[in-house]
Structure formats: structure tokens, C-alpha cells
Amino acid sequence: VKLPTLALVFSLVATILPAQDPSLPANLDVTPGSLTLEVGATTMLSALVTDSNGQRIDDATVVYFSRARRSVGINAAGQIEAYRPGTFVVVALVPTDPEANPRRAEPILQVEIPVTIPNPPISNISFQKLQGNFYAETTVPLVVKVVDSSGVQRHDVKVNYTTSDESIATINRFGHLHLHTTGEFRATAIAEAITATARIVVLPNPASSLELTSTVDDAVTGEVVRFNTVIRNLAGQVVSDMPVQYAVFGEPNADIIASGSPAQITRDGRFVAERSGRFTIVSTVGTRAVQRILDIRPRDVTQQIEVVGHGPVRDRHTSDLWVWEGVDGRDYAITGTWGADGHAYIWDVTDPAHMSIIDVVRVDARTVNDVKISEDGRVAVISREGASNRRNGIVLLDVSDPVNGVSIISRYDDQLTGGVHNVFLYENHVFALSGGRRYDIINIEDATQPTRIGRFELDTPGHGIHDVWVEDGIAYSSNWSDGIVAVDVGGGGAGGSLQRPVQLGRAAVHPNGWNHAAFPYRSQSTGKFYLFGGDEAFPYGDETFSEGQPERAAGWIHVYDWDEWNDPKEVARYQVPEAGTHNIWIENDILYVAYYNGGLRVVDVSGELLGDLYQQGREIAFWEAFDPEGFIKNAPMAWGPQPHKDHIFVADHNSGLWAVRLLPKTPGPTRNLGEPR
Structure with a gap:
């Protein structure tokens, strides 16, 4: 078990003006006053309540709660446990009513303790969905899975890519694999100090013709239209495993000014529009492209x-x-x-x-x-x-x-x-x-x-x-x-x-x-x-x-x-x-x-x-x-x-x-x- 790292070991003290009764709580001293914990680590807070004369009040009630209890927990004894990365606050207070719910208690004294939980280090990175053939003159989006030492899949980690032979293939900073010619190379993904490598063989591009079909030729806003690209080789046979890239550009109705993003199309060819107008869908396979036009009408569902x-x-x-x-x-x-x-x-x-x-x-x-x-x-x-x-x-x-x-x-x-x-x-x-x-x-x-x-x-x-x-x-x-x-x-x-x-x-x-x-x-x-x-x-x-x-x-x-x-x-x-x-x-x-x-x-x-x-x-x-x-x-x-x-x-x-x-x-x-x- 890794010991918690105390980022700053000092006390936070809450003080009120001297009370009429000098035996009443006047100061709440919590140690440590700020801390850093790794995910899964625990530590104890220590609270000292004193009166206006500086004398310890042994029977004073101190209650604790977390402002983000699903990320950092604290029990009645003051033990803190780190669940998820981030910067959070736990609270220690002396309540007016010791029986009150800690989150709703009216405090006589209250102290906030900042808790920092850093991201765990990366423990594994792996390529996903690499099955199938790879063809020259195409682009393939690479998918990697990054997992840290706590077992959590991370999406906030920068991944760098390289290839062993840039004459055959290169990878841009977005993880798009550009295949230039036939041959064999190794693709490498790096997250922090962890790497993953995949051997890839690039085959000749068989595409000779493209045909773009859609389920309908006109639709209403919000209606999903499915597009499909049929790829054939020189012999007229269908090639079913080549990567297809879809794009859309549109001409919203002329009376819609500054329309914003009027439509989208997914990687698998599902199109949907937010605005009415005329849209052109482009399908690209390697160096070949084909397009199709779709009319979109406003959806008419409004009722009073x-x-x-x-x-x-x-x-x-x-x-x-x-x-x-x-x-x-x-x-x-x-x-x-x-x-x-x-x-x-x-x-x-x-x-x-x-x-x-x-x-x-x-x-x-x-x-x-x-x-x-x-x-x-x-x-x-x-x-x-x-x-x-x-x-x-x-x-x-x-x-x-x-x-x-x-x-x-x-x-x-x-x-x-x-x-x-x-x-x-x-x-x-x-x-x-x-x-x-x-x-x-x-x-x-x-x-x-x-x-x-x-x-x-x-x-x-x-x-x-x-x-x-x-x-x-x-x-x-x-x-x-x-x-x-x-x-x-x-x-x-x-x-x-x-x-x-x-x-x-x-x-x-x-x-x-x-x-x-x-x-x-x-x-x-x-x-x-x-x-x-x-x-x-x-x-x-x-x-x-x-x-x-x-x-x-x-x-x-x-x-x-x-x-x-x-x-x-x-x-x-x-x-x-x-x-x-x-x-x-x-x-x-x-x-x-x-x-x-x-x-x-x-x-x-x-x-x-x-x-x-x-x-x-x-x-x-x-x-x-x-x-x-x-x-x-x-x-x-x-x-x-x-x-x-x-x-x-x-x-x-x-x-x-x-x-x-x-x-x-x-x-x-x-x-x-x-x-x-």
C-alpha cells in the first residue's frame, strides 16, 4: 500500500471571538490542513478543539463531511479515503447540535481542508479494432485504449504515434493512419512511458469504382438517413472491408441566416440534419470519391x-x-x-x-x-x-x-x-x-x-x-x-x-x-x-x-x-x-x-x-x-x-x-x- 503524500503539513485553525463562557469552543485546529492522496489511499485527520483560554475541550463534538463524497470520502472518525482524481474539499466542524446531520449542521466552528488526488500513472495502452485488411492510399482512424494503474480507462491522456517506415505509412496527431503504399511496418502508440506496437501489412488498393446509395432522397430534420458505399474492383466484385470516409456540406434554406452546424454524418454513414436545406454527402475511399444530394424539410410537430x-x-x-x-x-x-x-x-x-x-x-x-x-x-x-x-x-x-x-x-x-x-x-x-x-x-x-x-x-x-x-x-x-x-x-x-x-x-x-x-x-x-x-x-x-x-x-x-x-x-x-x-x-x-x-x-x-x-x-x-x-x-x-x-x-x-x-x-x-x- 502506498503511503499518502502530505503536500503541505500545517494546521488550519478556525477561531471565533471570545465567548461569554470561556469554556465554550473558540478554536478548531485540524491537522493536516491540506493534503495530497493517491487513488485508494487513506489517512487520518486530527482535530483539536480549545476554549478561549487555549484549553483543550475533550468532550467537544467534531463532525466531518466531504463536499464531493463520491470522489473523496471521510468517516465519522476523520479517516479520509481517495476514490477519484481531482481537487476537492472536506469539512470539519463543531456543530451547534451534535445530533444534526453533518451536511446540514449549523456550525459553531468550521474548517475546510483541501484534498488533491492526482491521476494515477498509466499502466497499459493497447490498439483496438485492428482486425481486417489494410489497403494502400487509404486512411484509417486508429483506436487505442489507455488504462491507468487504478484500472480506469482514461480519455484525457495525450497519445503520441510513430511508424517504423514513413515511406509506407504515417500517423498524424489525431491518430489517423495514412497508408501511402504497399509494404510492412510497425505502428507505435505512446502514453506517458507506456507503449503499444502493432504489426501492419499494407495490401494493394483494389478499388476501381464507387456507388453511394441512401435509404431515402428527402427527409425531415432529425430523421436519420443511412448511406452505404459499394466498392468494386476491376472484376466488378464487391470489396467489403475497405475504410470509407464520409463528409457533408450543406446549403441551408436561403432564409436561415447564420445557421451554425446544420448536419452531421457518422463514420458508418448515418446522416441527420438540424436545419432544412440541401445537403451533399461525399464518400471517399482512398483517392476515389462519390457524392449524393439530399433534400431536408423542416420537421413539423409543434403543438400548443x-x-x-x-x-x-x-x-x-x-x-x-x-x-x-x-x-x-x-x-x-x-x-x-x-x-x-x-x-x-x-x-x-x-x-x-x-x-x-x-x-x-x-x-x-x-x-x-x-x-x-x-x-x-x-x-x-x-x-x-x-x-x-x-x-x-x-x-x-x-x-x-x-x-x-x-x-x-x-x-x-x-x-x-x-x-x-x-x-x-x-x-x-x-x-x-x-x-x-x-x-x-x-x-x-x-x-x-x-x-x-x-x-x-x-x-x-x-x-x-x-x-x-x-x-x-x-x-x-x-x-x-x-x-x-x-x-x-x-x-x-x-x-x-x-x-x-x-x-x-x-x-x-x-x-x-x-x-x-x-x-x-x-x-x-x-x-x-x-x-x-x-x-x-x-x-x-x-x-x-x-x-x-x-x-x-x-x-x-x-x-x-x-x-x-x-x-x-x-x-x-x-x-x-x-x-x-x-x-x-x-x-x-x-x-x-x-x-x-x-x-x-x-x-x-x-x-x-x-x-x-x-x-x-x-x-x-x-x-x-x-x-x-x-x-x-x-x-x-x-x-x-x-x-x-x-x-x-x-x-x-x-x-x-x-x-x-x-x-x-x-x-x-x-x-x-x-x-x-
């Missing part, structure tokens, strides 16, 4: 949105929602509350224009963050955080007859005392997050006697979990820095079950660790399986979370083509500038996004998905909940959407429950970002 009803909640923050048809045929909704007194509201939404609260459940909690309803509409599960006795867990409710009252069936908090942030109900089982670390699987076939039967937790350093969604026997958990993890709980074909979950695959979502939500979806128009992953981030520091001020989020929706568990491919995104995603729902090839300060977004996700969906004119409608009497006035903060019976219900963090609907499509100019109206 209409507010139908509002169920105001203005004295506290609203959290999530669930809307369902009750056993009696009426429509109901349940909403939670955040940072308040543990309320959950049950609504009659049969008439969305006149929604009303018909019952209120209050539990011992500050936050009821999540609410879900069983498939038969009889049982609700609500989550608890911030219980007064720190026994949080879940509460099961009887919602079989909401009009005549909702009652508590049972409470379950065994090994869930750290707080339950999110839950999911699947076939009489509750998937409950435990302390942001794992999910437990709880059998509620007898709702009066919930029983844990399984659990799943990652084994990665500093791992966390925010959400879980279950469909067709597969659980999709959202794990911040660890991305989205698919787990077989009975339907994944890997032998998993509710009692014994088995991991299927993982899709890394964001290098900053923003993965917050996931929604699996089988496209109705293409049959392709997509995984939609949402970010959550508040990167603007003091600009947000100020009392009474609107909050500002960041992040976007990542779209994965995940037909193969071991090979998820991020193919598209939906990103609204200057706002951030929260919860999502997809139904009938329409994506509904609660985009926090960007409001509700309704997006066309039909067809194959590629590129920037926002720029392609796929947005059907958007709506923001401005409420002049809201908990924070006129501050839209969409938390969760759910379509139900031709309406879209939206929980807004600052104003409660809303019902809106899309109006029928009317003829006229389309509203497409960057397109003239």
Missing part, C-alpha cells in the same frame, strides 16, 4: 399547450407525483413534499380542471421525496427522509378507496434508517433506496408484513445511487458517477431474480457524475431499445439555493442505444440551454421531461435517434409554471411529469400539481429552433 387545472401547494415545496385510475374508476394523484413536515397529499383529478385534495397523510419525516402506486391501484408506497428518530424507511398506504380515506397499512425501516430517497413498485415488491448506497427489494404481497428478500449494491469506490426503475424483470439504477446499471431481477436472461439480482451491463453517463434518472423504452416506430438517462446538477454555486430565490439547474437527457448489454452506445441528447433535467416519462414515442427551471418539455422521439434532438426541431411544446403566489413566486421548477388520459400532470416544486394538455395540431408555420417561422 393549454393549462387545464391547478392544485396549488404554496406553503411548502412539492416533490414527486403519481397519477392512477382507482379501483372505483375515478382518477387520483398522490404528491409528496420536500424539506417540510412529512406530508403526502391525495388528490381527486377525475376532472383535471377542478383537482382537489381529498386526504392528507403525515408521517415522521422532513421529506416525502417519492411516491408510487401498485399495479392494481390499491397500495401506495411513500419514502421518508429526515425522521426525528432517524428511522426513515418506507410507509405503505391503503389507497383502495381514497374518497373515503387513506390509511397507513404498515411501516418498514429495517436497515433503511439512512433515509429513502426513491422507491419503485414492481409486482408486489418495493425497490427502496437505502442511504444513497444501494436498493433493497421488499416483498409486500402481505402489505401488513413487508419482508426484505434481496438487495443490490455496486462495489465501486465511493459509489452512490439516486433512483431505480424496473421494467420486464430488469432494474435500471441511476448511480451518479457510475452511470446507469442494468440488473437482472427475473427478466434479463442472466439467471437473476428478486432474491439474487445479477448485473447485466453499465452505461457511464457523465464524467462529472450527474446521472440522476433512467427510463427504459422500446421505440414503437423502430423497435429499437433505448435507455434515456437524465442528469441532475446545480453547478452555479451561490447563485442557487438562496432562500426565496429561484434555483437554476444544469444537465441534459442522454440517449443510449442499448441492444447489447455489454455495448451501450450514447447516440443522442436532448439539452435545453441554461436549465437542467429532473424526472422523465416516455409514452407513445413522446418524451416528457420535467426540466426544472426550464419547465415541462414535450419531445418527439419517434424514429431512429441521433445527434442533438433539441436542435432538430423535435420539441413539440414547452410550458412553465409561473405562479405569482407560489412558495417561491413566479419560479417554475418542474419536478415530475406523467401523461394520463389525454392530459399531462406536472408536479412543480414551487407551486404544486398542474394539469395541462396538448391542443390538436393546427396547420401553419413550424416552430423549429433556428428555422424561420
Whole structure:
């Protein structure tokens, strides 16, 4: 085990003015005051609390927390462990209330300790995808995999390339291998002091003619068009293993000024346009090229949105929602509350224009963050955080007859005392997050006697979990820095079950660790399986979370083509500038996004998905909940959407429950970002 390197060994001292009582804490001295740790290393902080006379206070409480707990951890004793490279801060404080949560404690004294975790050295570099033939007069993009000593694949390391014979081949700084003539040489890739070498034989170029085909000759913005290059030799035979380079140049419609980047084409020939116009696709094989022209029309999906009803909640923050048809045929909704007194509201939404609260459940909690309803509409599960006795867990409710009252069936908090942030109900089982670390699987076939039967937790350093969604026997958990993890709980074909979950695959979502939500979806128009992953981030520091001020989020929706568990491919995104995603729902090839300060977004996700969906004119409608009497006035903060019976219900963090609907499509100019109206 490598010992931690202490970059700067000195003390940080926090001091307050002399107190009236000289025995009260006046100074907090933490050693070391700054440190550098290698990934995987640990060290201890030492804290000394003294009074105004400089006397040690032996029974003073010092608590610790990390401002980036998924990158550097610290326990109650002050032991720090380095998980991921970067520069971070841990905090030591003397709390006013020793029983308070360290992150929320009001400090008497507080000290910040900078922690630097350098990147581990590179341990391996290897060439990838070098199978097949290499031909003279062609260019091949080289792919290398760089791994450091902690086992992490690195994308931030400069790789240098050389060849043993530059008359045969050269490699530019981007890793493009240019093959000049026939012969044999060695290609070398160097990352730090580690090298990889590949022997390559260059064959004569057999290409004699090229033909470029496409699936269609005209399309709309956002529609994926596939191009294919047929290569033939002198004998007219097809050559299938030669590298093809695609390029596109376009002429946007004349009335689109300063259009930006109007289109893209991938290495395998998939084209998509963000702007309407005429585009020329060029296919190059060695010294030969062929081109084809494609006409692109604006996508016309815009609809108007209409507010139908509002169920105001203005004295506290609203959290999530669930809307369902009750056993009696009426429509109901349940909403939670955040940072308040543990309320959950049950609504009659049969008439969305006149929604009303018909019952209120209050539990011992500050936050009821999540609410879900069983498939038969009889049982609700609500989550608890911030219980007064720190026994949080879940509460099961009887919602079989909401009009005549909702009652508590049972409470379950065994090994869930750290707080339950999110839950999911699947076939009489509750998937409950435990302390942001794992999910437990709880059998509620007898709702009066919930029983844990399984659990799943990652084994990665500093791992966390925010959400879980279950469909067709597969659980999709959202794990911040660890991305989205698919787990077989009975339907994944890997032998998993509710009692014994088995991991299927993982899709890394964001290098900053923003993965917050996931929604699996089988496209109705293409049959392709997509995984939609949402970010959550508040990167603007003091600009947000100020009392009474609107909050500002960041992040976007990542779209994965995940037909193969071991090979998820991020193919598209939906990103609204200057706002951030929260919860999502997809139904009938329409994506509904609660985009926090960007409001509700309704997006066309039909067809194959590629590129920037926002720029392609796929947005059907958007709506923001401005409420002049809201908990924070006129501050839209969409938390969760759910379509139900031709309406879209939206929980807004600052104003409660809303019902809106899309109006029928009317003829006229389309509203497409960057397109003239």
C-alpha cells in the first residue's frame, strides 16, 4: 500500500471571538490542513478543539463531511479515503447540535481542508479494432485504449504515434493512419512511458469504382438517413472491408441566416440534419470519391399547450407525483413534499380542471421525496427522509378507496434508517433506496408484513445511487458517477431474480457524475431499445439555493442505444440551454421531461435517434409554471411529469400539481429552433 503524500503539513485553525463562557469552543485546529492522496489511499485527520483560554475541550463534538463524497470520502472518525482524481474539499466542524446531520449542521466552528488526488500513472495502452485488411492510399482512424494503474480507462491522456517506415505509412496527431503504399511496418502508440506496437501489412488498393446509395432522397430534420458505399474492383466484385470516409456540406434554406452546424454524418454513414436545406454527402475511399444530394424539410410537430387545472401547494415545496385510475374508476394523484413536515397529499383529478385534495397523510419525516402506486391501484408506497428518530424507511398506504380515506397499512425501516430517497413498485415488491448506497427489494404481497428478500449494491469506490426503475424483470439504477446499471431481477436472461439480482451491463453517463434518472423504452416506430438517462446538477454555486430565490439547474437527457448489454452506445441528447433535467416519462414515442427551471418539455422521439434532438426541431411544446403566489413566486421548477388520459400532470416544486394538455395540431408555420417561422 502506498503511503499518502502530505503536500503541505500545517494546521488550519478556525477561531471565533471570545465567548461569554470561556469554556465554550473558540478554536478548531485540524491537522493536516491540506493534503495530497493517491487513488485508494487513506489517512487520518486530527482535530483539536480549545476554549478561549487555549484549553483543550475533550468532550467537544467534531463532525466531518466531504463536499464531493463520491470522489473523496471521510468517516465519522476523520479517516479520509481517495476514490477519484481531482481537487476537492472536506469539512470539519463543531456543530451547534451534535445530533444534526453533518451536511446540514449549523456550525459553531468550521474548517475546510483541501484534498488533491492526482491521476494515477498509466499502466497499459493497447490498439483496438485492428482486425481486417489494410489497403494502400487509404486512411484509417486508429483506436487505442489507455488504462491507468487504478484500472480506469482514461480519455484525457495525450497519445503520441510513430511508424517504423514513413515511406509506407504515417500517423498524424489525431491518430489517423495514412497508408501511402504497399509494404510492412510497425505502428507505435505512446502514453506517458507506456507503449503499444502493432504489426501492419499494407495490401494493394483494389478499388476501381464507387456507388453511394441512401435509404431515402428527402427527409425531415432529425430523421436519420443511412448511406452505404459499394466498392468494386476491376472484376466488378464487391470489396467489403475497405475504410470509407464520409463528409457533408450543406446549403441551408436561403432564409436561415447564420445557421451554425446544420448536419452531421457518422463514420458508418448515418446522416441527420438540424436545419432544412440541401445537403451533399461525399464518400471517399482512398483517392476515389462519390457524392449524393439530399433534400431536408423542416420537421413539423409543434403543438400548443393549454393549462387545464391547478392544485396549488404554496406553503411548502412539492416533490414527486403519481397519477392512477382507482379501483372505483375515478382518477387520483398522490404528491409528496420536500424539506417540510412529512406530508403526502391525495388528490381527486377525475376532472383535471377542478383537482382537489381529498386526504392528507403525515408521517415522521422532513421529506416525502417519492411516491408510487401498485399495479392494481390499491397500495401506495411513500419514502421518508429526515425522521426525528432517524428511522426513515418506507410507509405503505391503503389507497383502495381514497374518497373515503387513506390509511397507513404498515411501516418498514429495517436497515433503511439512512433515509429513502426513491422507491419503485414492481409486482408486489418495493425497490427502496437505502442511504444513497444501494436498493433493497421488499416483498409486500402481505402489505401488513413487508419482508426484505434481496438487495443490490455496486462495489465501486465511493459509489452512490439516486433512483431505480424496473421494467420486464430488469432494474435500471441511476448511480451518479457510475452511470446507469442494468440488473437482472427475473427478466434479463442472466439467471437473476428478486432474491439474487445479477448485473447485466453499465452505461457511464457523465464524467462529472450527474446521472440522476433512467427510463427504459422500446421505440414503437423502430423497435429499437433505448435507455434515456437524465442528469441532475446545480453547478452555479451561490447563485442557487438562496432562500426565496429561484434555483437554476444544469444537465441534459442522454440517449443510449442499448441492444447489447455489454455495448451501450450514447447516440443522442436532448439539452435545453441554461436549465437542467429532473424526472422523465416516455409514452407513445413522446418524451416528457420535467426540466426544472426550464419547465415541462414535450419531445418527439419517434424514429431512429441521433445527434442533438433539441436542435432538430423535435420539441413539440414547452410550458412553465409561473405562479405569482407560489412558495417561491413566479419560479417554475418542474419536478415530475406523467401523461394520463389525454392530459399531462406536472408536479412543480414551487407551486404544486398542474394539469395541462396538448391542443390538436393546427396547420401553419413550424416552430423549429433556428428555422424561420
